C-alpha cells in the first residue's frame with residue numbers, strides 16, 4: 490500500500506467556484522439546457538462526458554464529492570446518495586436479482602441486516618449470515634448462486650474486524666463481488682487497496698462529522714458506477730436516492746478536515762479503552778492487544794489515522810447501561826443518541842437501539858450482550874479529564890469500585 494495516502498489524495502484535488510471562489514459553486518438546478526437536441530440525445534444515451542441532463546442522474550456538486558471520495562478510497566469512480574442505506578440497497582440490487590444469493594457478515598448495521606433478512610427475499614434474493622472472522626465458514630456458505638460477499642470493515646456494533654485481503658481471495662476464487670461498508674473506519678482502512686471491489690460509506694457518520702445530514706456513497710469501478718446510474722437499468726437512477734447538491738457541497742467542506750478529526754477520535758478512544766480495560770471493565774477496541782483481531786487490523790490500517798473512534802464497554806446489565814448513559818449525559822460527557830462520528834461523544838445500548846432489528850436469540854449467539862454500551866468517542870480536548878469524569882459516574886453507580 491506504499492504511496493497511497495487517502496488524505497493526501499483528497500488534498501490534491503482542487504475545485505474553484507465560478508468566480509474564483511475557494512469553494513466550488515453549488516449547482517442549484519434540477520435540469521440543464523442543451524444548445525442542440527443531438528447533444529441532449531447523446532447525453533441520454535450516456536455518450537456525452539461533461540454534459541448534465543437532470544440532477545437525479547448527476548449534478549456538478551455531486552460529481553465533485555464523488556471524485557473526492559473515489560480519490561479517498563482509491564477507486565475509479567463513486568456515486569453519492571441521499572443516505573448510507575441509499576448507497577447499500579441500490580448497490581446490492583444492481584449486483585443481485587431473483588435467485589441470487591449473498592454471503593454476509595452477521596454482525597452488520599441493523600438496517601442492512603433487516604434489508605437482507607426481510608426485504609431482499611421479497612425480490613428472490615437470499616442471504617446466509619456468517620461469522621465473518623472465520624474464513625472457512627465464509628467459504629463453506631458460498632453456493633452456486635452466490636454473487637456477493639458483504640461485510641463491514643469494523644462491524645457494528647461488536648467491532649469485529651473483517652480480514653479484507655483474505656475475503657478478497659475467496660471472492661476471486663468464486664467469482665464474487667466483495668462489497669465492504671467502511672463507515673466505521675474512513676482513512677484508517679482503504680478496503681479497495683486490500684482487494685474489495687466496492688466500498689460503501691454512510692457519510693452521515695465520520696465523513697460528514699457534524700450530525701446535520703444523512704448521506705451515503707458507493708465507490709467502485711467506473712463501469713459499475715455507470716451501471717448504477719444507467720437511465721434504463723440503474724438501481725440508483727431508477728430508485729432515486731439522490732443527494733441534494735446543497736448537501737453534497739456541505740459534506741465536501743467537512744471532508745476537508747476528516748484527517749484531523751480521525752486522528753483525534755482515534756487518540757481519545759485508544760486512551761479511554763486502555764484506561765477502562767486496566768480498571769477491569771470488559772472493553773472492546775481494535776487498538777487493544779486483547780482484541781481478537783488486533784494483530785490483523787494492525788496490518789490493515791493506514792497507521793497515522795489510528796484504530797478509530799468506536800469502543801464498547803460491557804457494564805453488566807441493561808439497567809446499569811441505561812443508568813450510566815443517563816448520568817453521563819447529565820454531566821455533559823456526551824449524548825444518549827444513536828449514530829457516530831460527531832464532535833461530542835455519543836452512546837447507546839445497541840441491543841435496544843441500532844441492532845434491535847436483530848432477533849434476541851441471534852443477538853445472544855453473536856455475543857451482543859444486554860449491558861453493552863457502544864461509544865463513538867468525541868473530539869474532547871482533555872481526554873484525561875473526560876476519563877476521570879466518566880470513571881466518577883461509574884463509581885457512583887457501583888460499576889467500578891472507588
Ligand code: PLP
Nearest residue numbers: 572573574598645672691693704
Ligand atoms: N452502515 C453502517 C455501518 C451504519 O452504522 C449505518 C447507520 O447507522 C448505515 C450503514 C446506514 O447509513 P444511513 O443511516 O446514512 O442510511
